[in-house]
Amino acid sequence: ILNVEQSPQSLHVQEGDSTNFTCSFPSSNFYALHWYRWETAKSPEALFVMTLNGDEKKKGRISATLNTKEGYSYLYIKGSQPEDSATYLCASNYGQNFVFGPGTRLSVLP
Amino acid sequence: EAGVAQSPRYKIIEKRQSVAFWCNPISGHATLYWYQQILGQGPKLLIQFQNNGVVDDSQLPKDRFSAERLKGVDSTLKIQPAKLEDSAVYLCASSLGLGGRTEAFFGQGTRLTVV
Numbered sequence: 168i169l170n171v172e173q174s175p176q177s178l179h180v181q182e183g184d185s186t187n188f189t190c191s192f193p194s195s196n197f198y199a200l201h202w203y204r205w206e207t208a209k210s211p212e213a214l215f216v217m218t219l220n221g222d223e224k225k226k227g228r229i230s231a232t233l234n235t236k237e238g239y240s241y242l243y244i245k246g247s248q249p250e251d252s253a254t255y256l257c258a259s260n261y262g263q264n265f266v267f268g269p270g271t272r273l274s275v276l277p
Numbered sequence: 278e279a280g281v282a283q284s285p286r287y288k289i290i291e292k293r294q295s296v297a298f299w300c301n302p303i304s305g306h307a308t309l310y311w312y313q314q315i316l317g318q319g320p321k322l323l324i325q326f327q328n329n330g331v332v333d334d335s336q337l338p339k340d341r342f343s344a345e346r347l348k349g350v351d352s353t354l355k356i357q358p359a360k361l362e363d364s365a366v367y368l369c370a371s372s373l374g375l376g377g378r379t380e381a382f383f384g385q386g387t388r389l390t391v392v
Contacts, residue, residue, distance in 0.1 A: 171319070199377040210280065210383040211320075211368070218378055256319060260377030264310065264333060267319030 169193045171259050173268035180247050181276050187243045188271040190257030194238035198260035202231055202242055205270070206253040214242075214255075247275045279303065283369050283384035291392055295357040298387045302350070302371030308332075309346055310381065311354050312368040320368055326352065359391045 172191045180186045192200065199218045205211040215224045220235040228245045244251055254272045258265035282301040290296050302309050307328050312320035323342065324334040328349035337344070341360070346352040356363055366388050370381040 173319075201377075201380070203383075208385070210385045211370075213380045213382070216378060216380050258319075264322055264325050265377050265381075267312075267321070269317065269319045 169259060169266050171257060171266050171268040173255075173257060173271050175271060176269065177272040177274070179274045179276060182247060182249060184247050184275075185243065185245045186247055186273070187241050188255060188273075190240045190242070190259075190268055192238050192240075192257075192259035192268075194235055196260075197235045197238070199265070200233055200235075200240050200260075201258040201265060202240070203256040203258065204253045205256055211256060244273075247273075249275045249277050251275050281369055281371055281382055281384035283367075283387055285387055286385065287388050287390075289390045289392060290359055292361055293358040295355065296359055296389060297356075298354045298367050298369075298389075300352045300354070300369030300384060302352070302369070303382055306371035306373055306382070307349070308372045308374065308379070308381075309352050310368075310370040310372075311344055311352070312370065314366045314368060314386070316365070323354070323367075356389075359389075361391050364389055364391045 202214040203211040217233040222233045230243045233240045254270040256270045258267045309326045311323040314320040323337045324344045325332040326346040329346045344354045366386040368386045370383045372379040372381045
């Protein structure tokens with residue numbers, strides 16, 4: 168079973184700050200990388216599914232990049248808002264399903 | 278489009294008791310997953326169904342956990358008997374296809390506390 172790591176474990180930023188965090192995964196036999204946002208008491212929500220090296224995806228103030236050769240993905244949030252407070256999970260493929268990282272817990276302080 | 282439904286939302290049981298969770302996936306989604314998320318860790322796959330067949334149950338503790346997906350739609354996950362270390366959030370997810378490039382949609386989860 169592959170090991171997916173995320174850093175930092177938790178992060179506190181001020182409203183308006185931009186931030187980023189990292190997902191690391193084994194680069195061999197890469198298939199896909201998923202990012203999810205999980206707000207307390209809600210369902211994890213898919214943000215991006217990324218498959219191509221060098222891919223960059225954007226949704227509003229959130230964007231993500233992918234480097235499959237070195238095995239990492241960055242998630243960026245521009246101008247953080249309190250509603251961005253959540254746990255951000257990445258998941259990489261393992262056979263026909265995915266293995267999740269432990270998540271980065273983001274708190275945006277007003 | 279209705280999302281993935283799970284029940285109950287919360288459950289507290291004593292160790293050695295039994296518990297069952299229910300999941301109704303998005304209509305038309307062939308693949309259904311059960312994940313266990315222990316505090317501080319990422320979700321861990323317990324079992325994956327494709328229609329009503331099991332694709333992967335390698336991480337399911339089969340001595341106490343069981344799952345079924347009758348008629349390829351709803352699914353139940355059972356723990357019998359429960360242990361303290363089973364305290365976790367149990368997430369159900371579904372996806373249209375099979376494979377890691379297909380987005381999965383999650384339910385809100387069932388938070389189980391074993392005392």
